[in-house]
Amino acid sequence: MPDTPRLTKRPFPPYRHVPGKTPHPRRDPGGYSRGLGECSPPSLSAISWRDSDEYLFGIDLFNHRYWWECHEILESLWHAAGHRSTAGQCLQAIIQCAVAHLKTETDNVVGARELLARAEGHIAEAGATSLGLDLRDMLHQTHAYVHRRQDEPARLVPDFSL
Numbered sequence: 001m002p003d004t005p006r007l008t009k010r011p012f013p014p015y016r017h018v019p020g021k022t023p024h025p026r027r028d029p030g031g032y033s034r035g036l037g038e039c040s041p042p043s044l045s046a047i048s049w050r051d052s053d054e055y056l057f058g059i060d061l062f063n064h065r066y067w068w069e070c071h072e073i074l075e076s077l078w079h080a081a082g083h084r085s086t087a088g089q090c091l092q093a094i095i096q097c098a099v100a101h102l103k104t105e106t107d108n109v110v111g112a113r114e115l116l117a118r119a120e121g122h123i124a125e126a127g128a129t130s131l132g133l134d135l136r137d138m139l140h141q142t143h144a145y146v147h148r149r150q151d152e153p154a155r156l157v158p159d160f161s162l
Helices: 053-063 067-081 086-105 109-126 135-146
Strands: none
Touching: 053 067, 053 086, 067 086, 086 109, 086 135, 109 135
């Protein structure tokens, strides 16, 4: 999605990882993250999402179809926020929508639909809007993509006024 504006200046990985089709970024000797350690980001429950480069980069990854990479970045934030916190529920919903997109691209429709149902539960806990995002719109767009009612995947557009 080249016309989607970037929120960060961080470079994207050299390829989008698709399980079974590309080298695993950390486990494969040719993976682009092989040997790199993981960082522990600050909790989005403690800092503003607007100031989190990790979070905004996760949105960039989502919007440019780096589904697996988005999941990886946001998962560390999810752990830091606490799984049951509002921020944690929101992050888990985004992660599950990202992976639902990936499963749709790999023709795992059943898995994609299961993830959508889980994301819906997390959105019920987090609320309709959280971390600057309209989560119900994300779910609606992801649902349409998974069910092949639209060709374009969901797009996350943070509202910096929230």
